[in-house]
Amino acid sequence: MKRKDFLYLTGLGLGAAMLPGLPALGSPVSIEDALQPVDTALKKRMADVALNTAKSKGATYADVRIGRYLNQSVITREDRVENIANTESYGMGIRVLANGCWGFAATDRLDNDNIMRTAELAVRIAHDNSKLLKEPVQLAPQKGYGEVSWKTPIEKNAFEVPVKDKVDLLLAANNTALKAGANFINNSLFMINEQKYFASTEGSYIDQDIHRIWPTFTITKTDAKTGAFETRNSLGAPIGMGYEYLIPDENEKIKGGLFPLYKKRYDMLEDIRIGTAQLDEKLKAKPVEPGKYDLILDPTQLFLTIHESVGHPTELDRVLGYEANFAGTSFLTLDKWESKKFNFGSPLVNIIGDKTLPGALGTVGYDDEGVKCGKWDIIKSGTLVNYQTIRDQAHILGLDASQGCCYADNWSSVQFQRMPNVSLQPGKTLLKATDMIKNVERGLYMFGRNSYSIDQQRYNFQFSSQLCYEVRNGQIVGMVKGAAYQANTQEFWNSCAAICDESDFRLGGSFFDGKGQPQQVSAVSHGCSTTRFNKVNVINTGRRI
Incomplete structure (x- = not known):
């Protein structure tokens, strides 16, 4: 047959x-x-x-x-x-x-x-x-x-690459970590093709033929004398690309950062080499002193805060209370939007929904209601101006058409409203991360997602990072650990004081974002450039040795 x-x-x-x-x-x-x-x-x-x-x-x-x-x-x-x-x-x-x-x-x-x-x-x-x-x-x-x-505009279909080549890459990366002194490493590569x-x-x-790929690892190193251990996860993002994502292009390296990162590609071997060395710093790092700091947040860290504090609370079904029994509702109620003047953040904060962003996980040509995808303002110059909708919600906002936010994770699942790519727009003036640091007297520079929590209305939250560097008088003075920033969504985004330009704009994202009952998962990206937030409360959640 x-x-x-x-x-x-x-x-x-x-x-x-x-x-x-x-x-x-x-x-x-x-x-x-x-x-x-x-x-x-x-x-x-x-x-x-x-x-x-x-x-x-x-x-x-x-x-x-x-x-x-x-x-x-x-x-x-x-x-x-x-x-x-x-x-x-x-x-x-x-x-x-x-x-x-x-x-x-x-x-x-x-x-x-x-x-x-x-x-x-x-x-x-x-x-x-x-x-x-x-x-x-x-x-x-x-x-x-x-x-x-x-x-999806891919250069190399990941499913066509021999499994042996993928195994060789992962084992070579593991060997790099072990030779550099790591005690443990697990390394995975996930590929999805939705036809x-x-x-x-x-x-x-x-x-439609949609492709996504996600390389990820966790390295662990222990101190034999004290029994202490530290871990470092990958700083690579899941992405809507083919296998070419794992073939780094030296021309794409971000200039002016703390260590080499790429704008659109990912060098797993380099990330593991650097990450293993950073574990020695983490083991020796002093606990952070609680207090108010200026935060410099790299896109590898800030994307998750965008996801939780902007992406989810602007989902219209959550605003209307349909998600109350699963991960809560939203503080961004309709009266705030109707006022046309709700102050969500500082005038620098411009956030858009975008289903067309190249390389993003949520990018498709058409959503699961057959709506052609586009982009629109959600937060404009710090003011709430819109939400995320599908066809049977558009009339609630007086819209003439859906914004194309409908998705189902399987043929057997009913489609419903899911988050588009939600991104903080880069600054309009030339600004590198190193230039941003020069003006900071007491600050923390954070990379990578780590633990987090947020309340049922997406208002009060706490986020930490994989790596945290202390900044004094415009200079990075060393690594600290146990740092987590606490704020509510409105005060946090109003503390936004500087955003790097387009040359620093990168994607982070969630490969498996859960929502609904029965639960479904979706993949979504969040883009941003390195951003500074002034006078944010920081606590120490780490172990004291």
């Missing part, structure tokens, strides 16, 4: 295998099979079966998502390979509007009879749901695009 016929008749569906550390389910698949695409004409025929059935059963609107999700992980520790896995999940989700209410059903058996039965079930669910409806769903207008496609086909009764047939 030909592969495309096998997929058409049965699908691979949700199997028993789960990648270590990956929440996506799927069935084991050979890499050779993973590289064979499903025929677009076949997906269109299957979609039309579902759309026509839904309309014949009374749906006023229907959309179909045929998803093929490929995952590969390579996991190593010290001098051995812990696990290598390839999985595939393949099936169809059907969403309909009937009696003014949503209905959804999904199947991994993609023959005509099962597709029709699934579409009928989705309509029945919508009719049953409508009995509890208080007001009908209002969908923002959306034109059909016909047959279009979009693909997503969207069709709707509005006339869209959208085929």
Whole structure:
């Protein structure tokens, strides 16, 4: 039997295998099979079966998502390979509007009879749901695009790179750390390819091929005399690129930083060499003195604060209380937006939602409602001006169209509002990190994400870093440990005093951002340049030896 016929008749569906550390389910698949695409004409025929059935059963609107999700992980520790896995999940989700209410059903058996039965079930669910409806769903207008496609602009498909090459890279990196004196290291490489086909009764047939990659490691070094230990995680970001991300380009090195970082690529070996040496500094570092400091936050650290204190509280469903039972709501209530003058941050703070940002994890051509993606202001010159919406939320803000923030993590999951790439815009005047430090009398320079906490309304928070350097009178004087900054969102962003220019702008991000019940995950990036925040409260959370 030909592969495309096998997929058409049965699908691979949700199997028993789960990648270590990956929440996506799927069935084991050979890499050779993973590289064979499903025929677009076949997906269109299957979609039309579902759309026509839904309309014949009374749906006023229907959309179909045929998803093929490929995952590969390579996991190593010290001098051995812990696990290598390839999985595939393949099936169809059907969403309909009937009696003014949503209905959804999904199947991994993609023959005509099962597709029709699934579409009928989705309509029945919508009719049953409508009995509890208080007001009908209002969908923002959306034109059909016909047959279009979009693909992550990659140079080298990570799934085409031999597994041996990936294993060799990870083990060479581990060996680098061990030779430099590390006691332990684990090192992983995760790759995802989402092949997503969207069709709707509005006339869209959208085929997308989306790629993401995430290299990550943790190095540990111990002090044999005291038993103390320190760790250092990768400063590399997950990214929406191909395997070329792991091939560093010397022309992309950020100039004027504390140590070599790249604007768009990642040098794992160099990061491990530097990181292992930094563990000796961390072991000897003195505990930070609590108090008020000027914070210089590198993008490897600040991205997470953007994610938690800006990205999540500007999700409109969270603002409306729909997420109250899972990770809270938002302090950015509608009255603050309606006032048109809520002071979120200093005039330097300009934050946008952007589904088109090159290399970002959340970048696609079209969202999971068939809306063409774009970008928009969320915070403008320190003032709250917008949120994040999907088609059935746009009318709440008086918008004529969705902002394209709809996503589902699997064909079997119903799509809902998810965070776009949310980024702090760089400064408009030339400014390097070294220039920024010159003006600091008492400060801390932080790199890398570490522990954090934030309250249920995304207001009061605490963040720490992988690396923290003390700054006195414009000079870096050494490393400190145990430093965590505390603030509320509004006072923190109002303390923003300087932002480096575009040449320092980099991406950080979350590969598995959780939301919803049942929980789904999404991938999202946050860009920024090195930024200074004045007079922020810092506490000592570290161990005193």
